[in-house]
Amino acid sequence: MPVLERRPRYEQGMNFAAVLRDTQGHRDDLPPPPEFDAPAADLAERARRALYEVSDPEFPISLVDLGLIYGVEADEVAGVVTVSVTFTATACPCMDFIKWDVRERLLEEPDIEEVRIEIVWDPPWTTARIPERGRDILRASGVAV
Amino acid sequence: MSDTKTAYKSASELSEETRNALGALLLALADNKRLLGIRYSDWILGAPSVEAGIACSAMAQDEWGHGRIVYSMLKDFGFDPHHLEHEREAEEYHSAGVLDSDGTSWPELIALNFLLDTALTVQFETLHESRFEPIHYKVRKLLDEERFHFEHGRGWTARLAETEAGREALAEAFGNAWTSCLAWFGPDDDAIATVLATEGIVSGDAAATRGRWLARVGPVLSAAGMDLAREDADGWVSDAEPNWSAWSTERRRVSTGGPDEDTLARVRGDRNRSLLID
Numbered sequence: 001m002p003v004l005e006r007r008p009r010y011e012q013g014m015n016f017a018a019v020l021r022d023t024q025g026h027r028d029d030l031p032p033p034p035e036f037d038a039p040a041a042d043l044a045e046r047a048r049r050a051l052y053e054v055s056d057p058e059f060p061i062s063l064v065d066l067g068l069i070y071g072v073e074a075d076e077v078a079g080v081v082t083v084s085v086t087f088t089a090t091a092c093p094c095m096d097f098i099k100w101d102v103r104e105r106l107l108e109e110p111d112i113e114e115v116r117i118e119i120v121w122d123p124p125w126t127t128a129r130i131p132e133r134g135r136d137i138l139r140a141s142g143v144a145v
Numbered sequence: 146m147s148d149t150k151t152a153y154k155s156a157s158e159l160s161e162e163t164r165n166a167l168g169a170l171l172l173a174l175a176d177n178k179r180l181l182g183i184r185y186s187d188w189i190l191g192a193p194s195v196e197a198g199i200a201c202s203a204m205a206q207d208e209w210g211h212g213r214i215v216y217s218m219l220k221d222f223g224f225d226p227h228h229l230e231h232e233r234e235a236e237e238y239h240s241a242g243v244l245d246s247d248g249t250s251w252p253e254l255i256a257l258n259f260l261l262d263t264a265l266t267v268q269f270e271t272l273h274e275s276r277f278e279p280i281h282y283k284v285r286k287l288l289d290e291e292r293f294h295f296e297h298g299r300g301w302t303a304r305l306a307e308t309e310a311g312r313e314a315l316a317e318a319f320g321n322a323w324t325s326c327l328a329w330f331g332p333d334d335d336a337i338a339t340v341l342a343t344e345g346i347v348s349g350d351a352a353a354t355r356g357r358w359l360a361r362v363g364p365v366l367s368a369a370g371m372d373l374a375r376e377d378a379d380g381w382v383s384d385a386e387p388n389w390s391a392w393s394t395e396r397r398r399v400s401t402g403g404p405d406e407d408t409l410a411r412v413r414g415d416r417n418r419s420l421l422i423d
Contacts (some may be wrong), residue, residue, distance in 0.1 A: 090286055091210025121214070124286035 011026050029060040043074035043111060047081045050109050054101045056107070058096040060141055064135035070120050079113035081106055086125045095119075153277045156221040159344075166340040167277060168222035170268075170347075172229070173204040175215035177265055177329075180244040180404060181257060182208030183411050187247050188254050197251075200297050204258070214283055231413050235403030238412075242400040243325035246408060252305055252318035259298030260319065260326040260362060265388070266291045267358040268329070271347040297361040299365050306369035314416045316371055322374050328399045331357035336394045347398035355382050 006011055031053035040046035051069055052062045063069050063085065071084035083102055103115045116119070123129075125143055137145045156164050185205035192198035241261055248254055255410050269288060275281045305311035331338050332353040338351035349357065359381035363374035374381050387399045404412060 089207070089210060090214055090290060091206040120282070121286040122282040125288050126289070
């Protein structure tokens with residue numbers, strides 16, 4: 001029977017989360033966000049637009065363009081933004097990267113003090129949920145959709 | 146039961162009896178998913194074809210994804226998720242006896258794929274319209290992913306049955322796994338299934354859910370030359386029965402013991418403890 005100890009996350013002086021992210025997350029080939037006719041009407045819309053800059057870790061496409069963002073709500077007074085996000089698969093190995101990237105990007109935005117992420121599975125994501133702009137982006141990358 | 150329409154939004158809204166029953170069922174589902182994932186992973190390299198190995202890789206990943214979703218719900222039922230995933234002894238796992246140790250043949254893996262994975266899927270189907278909303282909203286995605294597992298199990302069962310040697314191996318492997326898988330549903334008067342069906346948490350009691358599973362797997366088994374299930378006037382039935390004298394309704398199994406040492410180390414992640422990222 002092995003000794004079972006609960007150890008602190010970075011006991012050995014190494015930030016494994018950062019290592020994983022540096023080796024597997026981040027992309028620098030994301031297409032630019034769409035051009036909007038008018039400034040965002042409210043904080044929720046501004047936050048949603050910012051998520052065009054958060055990429056899926058496996059393809060050069062944003063979470064919004066992939067249809068993974070199911071909702072963005074904002075408490076304008078408290079500066080709290082709640083993002084409902086789903087994943088392509090229940091065992092998506094990139095869940096943590098995606099959550100970190102969403103949080104990091106939104107906290108760069110003025111007036112946002114806190115980011116809450118709710119994971120939702122219903123309705124289930126399928127490729128049918130990819131919007132037209134996302135389909136064009138994937139096709140341009142050589143992915144058949 | 147006074148009102149069958151009200152939806153429950155959290156475990157705290159359930160009666161103690163229902164909460165305990167559903168917590169036990171969810172833990173058994175999560176444990177079986179986690180263990181089954183390990184069994185699929187045993188064949189990622191060494192399956193009869195590269196494609197079959199890749200399918201095992203995908204199914205192993207799915208099972209652990211499903212396990213993760215269900216384990217994460219159990220905090221609401223008073224369980225400590227860290228303890229559940231990393232600190233339990235073998236006898237505390239609520240997993241089928243047929244998962245206790247690794248199999249030695251591909252037909253044994255296909256028996257798990259087709260019989261046990263389908264049994265778990267049928268059980269998740271009974272939660273699809275559950276009054277307990279937190280599970281109800283997670284099941285559709287899981288069932289979408291399980292369609293492919295069923296097709297894989299069905300396809301390989303039929304393929305192996307094409308030769309005499311394959312039929313013999315199938316009969317042995319499926320025969321050995323049969324009562325362990327059948328036991329998942331429990332006896333007709335199973336305490337947990339009865340409570341949950343009465344409360345509208347699951348859509349069928351033990352007999353109904355077992356019947357649904359037999360109707361799903363029976364025709365495929367028959368076509369493959371196996372007589373484990375047969376169709377009579379009431380639907381598909383099994384003549385063999387688990388030895389219910391050793392039945393544990395919480396653990397959903399008829400044998401004592403639990404995962405062997407190697408399996409336990411893998412399922413708990415003992416060797417990766419220092420890398421754990423919460």
